[in-house]
Amino acid sequence: MKVSLVFSVCLAGAIALPRNDINKKNVKLFEKEEFLRLERRIVGGEIATPKQFPYQVGIRTNKIKGIYVWTSWCGGALISDQFVLTAAHCLDNTVSAVLYLGSHNRNASFEMTREMFQVKKENFIMHEKYDPIIIEPDIGLIRLPKKVELNEYINIVKLPKAGQLHLVGRVAVASGWGKTGDKEPTSDVLRFVYRKILDNNVCKKFFGLILKTQLCVEGSDRKTTCQGDSGGPLIIEESDGSKVVVGLTSFGRPTCEQGFPVVFTRVNVLLKWINKHTGISIK
Structure with missing residues (x-):
């Protein structure tokens, strides 16, 4: 049975623009901030089982901009x-956040x-060169107040x-907790979707400008990420599992x-930055 699943992400002012302007404007599909409560989604996926994605973290953010105060996911x-x-x-x-580890x-x-x-x-550690206009390099880190004990439900x-x-x-x-459709509510439970990684040249046809710090994933057949899961991981499995x-x-x-493609931050070209702020060794 097909499950309709749509991711949500945290960005502001999602509006339709000419395709060559998409990545040059403040178009943040995944975090359509509504100044009260932000709820987002994944489209065309399945419900995860507990401990299937032990590395998944949910982040409820508390944001302030000018006179506006709101929460987002x-x-x-x-x-x-x-x-x-x-x-x-x-x-x-974002001024504070609540992190959910090991949650289903x-x-x-x-x-x-x-x-x-x-x-x-x-x-919070945001990339020093992050530009909210072109949404790049869209990477950040959160240091936990204390080290978390790893187990089968919480792992790296x-x-x-x-x-x-x-x-x-x-x-x-x-994977993530997002809306199950454009007009549907967010999901209480963790969901996931499998998609194929595209050549950036293909993605440029939809967004006009795709940089080396970005990669694209296909979004056809009503299976894609959407609002509410910004920052969520895109994972591949190696031959050793x-x-x-x-x-x-x-x-x-x-x-x-x-079914339009979705843009992700490309992690492998930002490893030196990650190492600098975490001390995690790079291979």
């Missing part, structure tokens, strides 16, 4: 016992496997190798169900 990936990798736009204007149903009043952290702004995902450049055609999985985070949900077209 993002995703992230646990890359060590003290660092979460996410998108820079998730941290932009984020709205359940109690989960035995869940561990939650209250995190202040001083624990591997970073890619520095030379791991040939990703076109690989099938990857994206290990899981590797190669992308972070960044932006896309404002209408998720039409």
Whole structure:
């Protein structure tokens, strides 16, 4: 049975623009900030089972801009016992956040496997060159207040190798708690979708400008990421069964169900930056 699944992500002002202007404007499909509560989505996927994605982190952000105060939802990936990798736009204007680790149903009043952290702004690390206009380089880190104890429900995902450049055609999985359609509510439970990584030249036809710090994933057949899972991981599986985070949900077209490609931050070209701020070794 086909499950309609749509991701949500954290960005502001998702509006339709001419395709050559998409990446030159403040078009943030995945975080359509509504100044009260932000709810987002994944389209055309399946419900995850508990501990299927132990590296998945849910991030409820508290944002302030001028006189506006609102909450939003993002995703992230646990890359060590003290660092979460996410998108820079998730941290932009964010003053604090609550992190959900080991969670399956984020709205359940109690989960035995869940561990939650209250995190202040001083624990956020945005890329120094992040430009919110072109949404690049869309990468950030959150330092946990203390090291988390790893187990079968909470575990780390591997970073890619520095030379791991040939990703076109690989099938990857994206996961998160997002809307199940353009007009549907967000999902209480974690969901996932498999999609193929595209050549950036193909993606340029839709967005006009795709940079070396970005990669694209196909969005056909009503299966794609959407609003509410910005910063969430894009994962490939290696021949030895290990899981590797190669992308972070960044932006896309404002209408998720039409099957347009989605843009992710390309992790392997930003490994030196990650190493600088975390000390995690690069292979």
